Amino acid sequence: MNQASQYLLALAKRNIQAYIANPEAKAAMVTGSTATGQADIYSDVEMFIYYDELPNLDKLQSARQQNQGSEPIRILNGYNEGFFGEFYFIDGVQFQIGNVTIAFWEQDIATILEKLKVTSTLQKALSGMLDCIPLYGEMLIQEWKRQIANYPDALARAMVDKHLDFFPIWALQEHLATRDTTLFQHQIRLQVGQNILGVLAGLNRLYYSTFQFKRMKQFIEQMNIAPENLYMRLESLYHQEPLSVADQLKELVAETVELVELYMPDIDTSQVRKSLARQGYIWKPVSEENK
Incomplete structure (x- = not known):
């Protein structure tokens, strides 16, 4: 893992704490170039937190503020479906934070492995899970990795x-x-x-x-x-x-x-x-x- 990746991983481990303090959080991981050890000064940090139920938006805003994050530069709002994403800066680094329910993520996995949606961008998400570094709830993430690694004929x-x-x-x-x-x-x-x-x-x-x-x-x-x-x-x-x-x-x-x-x-x-x-x-x- 190069120096830039080590630096970004340390930031990820520090800033994930505000999210996993929520009792609904069951797992968290960092993916992308930070996880594969190939980050550079242009890289962002991609993190996902998995919950039984999504925290309310006030709690997610509080987590961002605890991390001294900037105002969001982009929001992916699928809250009612089970996901909420925010892109914001911490110490000059762009963080892409995905908050996802376990049920929503497991449906995404099934979309590829069972429904065989071959052109779906979710294939990128599954590949990212294989490369990820668990930050919390490692047993659950390792189980997902096992499922995804079993590539169906x-x-x-x-x-x-x-x-x-x-x-x-x-x-x-x-x-x-x-x-x-x-x-x-x-x-x-x-x-x-x-x-x-x-x-x-x-x-x-x-x-x-x-x-x-x-x-x-x-x-x-x-x-x-x-x-x-x-x-x-x-x-x-x-x-x-x-x-x-x-x-x-x-x-x-x-x-x-x-x-x-x-x-x-x-x-x-x-x-x-x-x-x-x-x-x-x-x-x-x-x-x-x-x-």
């Missing part, structure tokens, strides 16, 4: 099924180059890259969300199943003109499909194979006499 398949969809930009290079499609080209390149990672996340049983996706290298380094030199190849795609990398995207998609066929042979890859074989075309007017 059905979720892995659903991830691959959902993301196995690639727009064949490689077949439309000349077409797109003749039109005002700059934004569309960037959109396609981004979507193809995100879907490659989504498929590989399923194959490797990793939680993945495109929401605020950071530290791609670290994410890819967790993969045992991936195209060779994936990080450098994928990273380089976004430092070149979109159409110039179409063939490189095609290669990565083809290698990803091969991995799906190897590790999940029951997945239907026929449509992706058709898109990989697709070629560009143009039409020419046909006169009546040539019909």
Whole structure:
């Protein structure tokens, strides 16, 4: 753990006390770069406190004031549903405090593990739980970690099924180059890259969300199943003109499909194979006499 992470963790341990003093609080943790030991001077502190029932808003305001926190710069108000979030500053550091009922959080876990909502940003939350450092109620947090670490086969398949969809930009290079499609080209390149990672996340049983996706290298380094030199190849795609990398995207998609066929042979890859074989075309007017 680097020095910045140690400093932020010490702040988190100090400032969590005002929240866990509430008898309804059953567990608390810090997540994000503070927990993974990768924080820097730009990092914030992400903390969650879990309750049987949420304290009233006056008590949450009192906890913030006890910590000499600033006025909130952002509030996520789902109080009646079971969560209340505040973003505020303490000693110049932004704290993102999530107050959540145990019932609400366990519903979130079920949304991914049982309902298989593969595109939900909650995948980021589950990944954050795996990385977190418990600050209070460690037994409860370790039980959640155990559940989340048991990545369901059905979720892995659903991830691959959902993301196995690639727009064949490689077949439309000349077409797109003749039109005002700059934004569309960037959109396609981004979507193809995100879907490659989504498929590989399923194959490797990793939680993945495109929401605020950071530290791609670290994410890819967790993969045992991936195209060779994936990080450098994928990273380089976004430092070149979109159409110039179409063939490189095609290669990565083809290698990803091969991995799906190897590790999940029951997945239907026929449509992706058709898109990989697709070629560009143009039409020419046909006169009546040539019909």
